[in-house]
Amino acid sequence: MKNRVLKDNLYFEGETEGVIFNHYSFCEMIKHIMVKYGEITYQQANEKLENSFLIEEPESKDDVEFLGHEIEFHWAMLACYGDMYWIKGIPSDYNNFKKEYLAWETAIKLKYKLKELYIYYEIK
Template identity: 40%
Template sequence: MKNDGLKFTDETTQEEVVFNLYTFCEILKGCINKYCNTSMEEATKSVEDCKTFKSPISSTNDVYFFSHEHPYHWAMICYYGDMYWKNKPELVQIPESYDNWETNYIKENNLKEEVFIF
């Protein structure tokens, strides 16, 4: 999970896509830390143990799969599990502070500005 700049070519369109996986995972950890009020160690463990990341990222379809949801939602899935919104409906709405938080988090942690490049 420490790779940024994973490149894949869509076999149908020949479009190249880039997935900054390391940046993505670091954002998820930071988001869990902030919005789930947990330690960074617990946030890291949640992302590392998330079954969604157990399969290797090996195609544009994998990249499209991760890009179809907002990083905030992926973070909640990692921490609370699949279908978290049934037990935690208050977490469905992305906090108003999220975009500003993410921008600052990326800068403070020297992460890539974009997670997905299409």
Template identity: 30%
Template sequence: MNPAGKLIFKDASTGQVTVFHYHTFYEMVIACIVKYTGRSMEEARALTDRSFIVQQPPTDVLAAALLTHEYEYHWAMVLVYGEEYWNKYPSISSTPPDDYFDWYDDYIAAHQLAAELLVDE
């Protein structure tokens, strides 16, 4: 399963519209799995498709904000190594590697993904 596009949330009391670029988040988790764990693209996609990321997508802006509060790197490590991976595998840092942010920006640009995950409109 490939989450398409974006999720749009509208606050009933204020009318504020927030867009979650769900497809970008999904693709970046997969890309992180491939880059930082050495899994194949097919394995990374299957792992992500079976996870809460796809099986339980955010249903409101708070859920999307909680999901994007952590870097996609974190969620990739959780999917591959489990919760508290940094305690189970001390060689795997809970913070993204030094090259993460430059790689992330380059990947987003090269694959024409959304530059920001949550955007108020």
């Protein structure tokens, strides 16, 4: 990874709410989704992620919320196949295989010790 160090535990705050964004865990999950559902190698997934904006560390809570407004599956397919990938018949979500996907995601988080991607908290 071009001398880039991805980190977890990035804190961002607004007026009443903050979020801890686990960027390393987010990027690892994106890569594993690309491997499983994009059917590419981990090395290829790493290269595709490196060439996407997802690898850039967010600078604000708004940046984190932008990432959180879509499911990770969408971001992974976007990085894997490019813009408008869904018109090629590639699903943009996991609704048709939700139970299998959620079980797989849980197993990946445990296997690779990935943190929850977004942890919101109230500012007092």
